[in-house]
Amino acid sequence: MSALREKILNVASDLFQTRGINSTGVDTIVAVAGTTKMTLYKHFQTKENLILEVLKRHNQEFRDWLTEKLGQSSRTPDKKLQALFDYIEEWMAAPEFRGMPFLKASAEFPNEENPVHRLSTEQARQFRQYLGSLAQEAGASDPETLALQLSMLIEGAMLAEQMRRGSGAAKHAKKAARVLIEAALKR
CATH class of the missing domain: 1.10.357.10 (Tetracycline Repressor, domain 2)
Structure with a gap:
């Protein structure tokens, strides 16, 4: 598993647990992970x-x-x-x-x-x-x-x-x- 994919998973996991899944947008995930939407969607086709x-x-x-x-x-x-x-x-x-x-x-x-x-x-x-x-x-x-x-x-x-x-x-x-x-x- 790539380090960036792992980071996105960790960030999303933390945000989903602390803020809620529906309250956490892709923009927030990529901002906290320090990546782009394109990279997120490369690893995960959809939210x-x-x-x-x-x-x-x-x-x-x-x-x-x-x-x-x-x-x-x-x-x-x-x-x-x-x-x-x-x-x-x-x-x-x-x-x-x-x-x-x-x-x-x-x-x-x-x-x-x-x-x-x-x-x-x-x-x-x-x-x-x-x-x-x-x-x-x-x-x-x-x-x-x-x-x-x-x-x-x-x-x-x-x-x-x-x-x-x-x-x-x-x-x-x-x-x-x-x-x-x-x-x-x-x-």
Whole structure:
């Protein structure tokens, strides 16, 4: 990947997270990146393509980070499921935390036919699927339901923390998750 393409992605990512996707024009992106529209469009044919690339990158980076965190511990699958919320809390406490891009993007592009909305929906589905695989490995009685419940807690906590830093939403979500996980793992 060229250094300029990388810079445009980084600038667009930061601006989309801090100002909003629809509020950030191509003129602003190229000005902050120190490039031209022609160069931006050489690397990303449309602003929509740039948005999609930013979303894909954030999703992959978060997934890689979480997988690495969960893999670092030699915990049993049920302990790994419990540890999930420790890592989510750590991520949300980081100064650079700005929420989950697919949540923001789906709100800014509510039309279900829009490619940005479709990708956001797919990323939310993949996240639930990831949680479902953790739940299944841990032996949850209904992994899909537990995954949906956990994703709702995580996404809700992220939105609450985005709206008010230091809200304590992650701690409350973790407490609720423990109850749900323990209930799902009872045999």
